Amino acid sequence: MPQLVATAVWTITPQLVLTLDAAFGSPVDSYVNGSQVWLNDTGPGDVALEWRLHPATGYRIPRGVSHYDVFEMVVATLSTDQPDAAAAAIALGSDTRPLTALWEGLECFCAYGDDIEPGPLATAAEAALGIAPTTFGLVDHDAIGAEFERTGGNVSLMGLLRSQLRS
Numbered sequence: 001m002p003q004l005v006a007t008a009v010w011t012i013t014p015q016l017v018l019t020l021d022a023a024f025g026s027p028v029d030s031y032v033n034g035s036q037v038w039l040n041d042t043g044p045g046d047v048a049l050e051w052r053l054h055p056a057t058g059y060r061i062p063r064g065v066s067h068y069d070v071f072e073m074v075v076a077t078l079s080t081d082q083p084d085a086a087a088a089a090i091a092l093g094s095d096t097r098p099l100t101a102l103w104e105g106l107e108c109f110c111a112y113g114d115d116i117e118p119g120p121l122a123t124a125a126e127a128a129l130g131i132a133p134t135t136f137g138l139v140d141h142d143a144i145g146a147e148f149e150r151t152g153g154n155v156s157l158m159g160l161l162r163s164q165l166r167s
Contacts, residue, residue, distance in 0.1 A: 002140040006118040008125045008133035009161050010106040012053075012099060014083035016131060020106070021075045023129055024051065030068045033153055034059035034102065039111050042128035044120045048111040049128070053103045054157040064093025074102065104158035108133070109141075137165040 010016055020038070027036040034055025043049045053071075061067050070092060077090045078099075087099040108125040110116055122136035144160045 002143060004138035005109050005113075005141050006116050006121040006136070007107055007109040007139050007161065007165075008118070008122045008136035009108075009158065009165070010129075010131060011134050011158075012103045012105045014078045014087040014099060016106060017053075017071075017074060017099070017103075018078055018083060019129060019131055020051070020053070021071075027053075027071050030071065032061060032067050034061075034067070034070075036071050036103070040128070042124060043110060043114070044116055044124045047114045047116060047124075049108055049121075049125065050111040051129075052107050054105055054107060054161075055153075056101050056104050057156045057159075058154055059102065062092035062095040062097065064095075070102065074099065104156060105134075105161075107158075107161060135162065135165050139164040 024038045024040060028039055029037040031037070036053040038051040039048055040051070041048050062070065065073065073092055074090055077086050080086045089096050090099060090102070108121070110121070118136045118138060122133050126132045139161055144157065144164070147155055147160055148157060
């Protein structure tokens with residue numbers, strides 16, 4: 001039987017990236033697959049939450065850039081008077097990409113398996129980040145992870161999350 005986990009998700013925007021940086025600073029971990037991760041005790045009752053920027057489908061590391069530097073480079077580019085325009089062409093090493101070719105969105109869930117209902121999680125996540133989630137509910141992370149592995153990472157993690165959140 002699947003283990004369902006409360007989660008909240010946001011669609012990627014320049015404002016979301018800048019708000020993540022202002023609220024939480026640099027990621028505590030960055031992955032070769034493009035994921036960026038933050039951990040903090042901002043959940044209901046100070047429960048630890050994991051915040052994960054999910055990579056775009058088919059993500060590859062920009063040439064000439066370490067995966068540890070991508071988030072900070074994007075924030076520097078978006079920190080202009082016109083972040084929406086800047087998001088269309090972000091210079092990363094010898095590549096130039098739109099923001100949507102880097103990440104599809106943000107997911108927040110309990111970091112260590114605490115059993116929290118989706119509503120209180122979404123409320124706490126909005127209070128911590130300052131932006132309401134696009135949607136929230138219960139998901140089966142095991143099924144999503146299995147599909148990611150089965151496709152060699154060539155699947156939209158945000159699409160899989162949204163699909164489960166609609167069902």
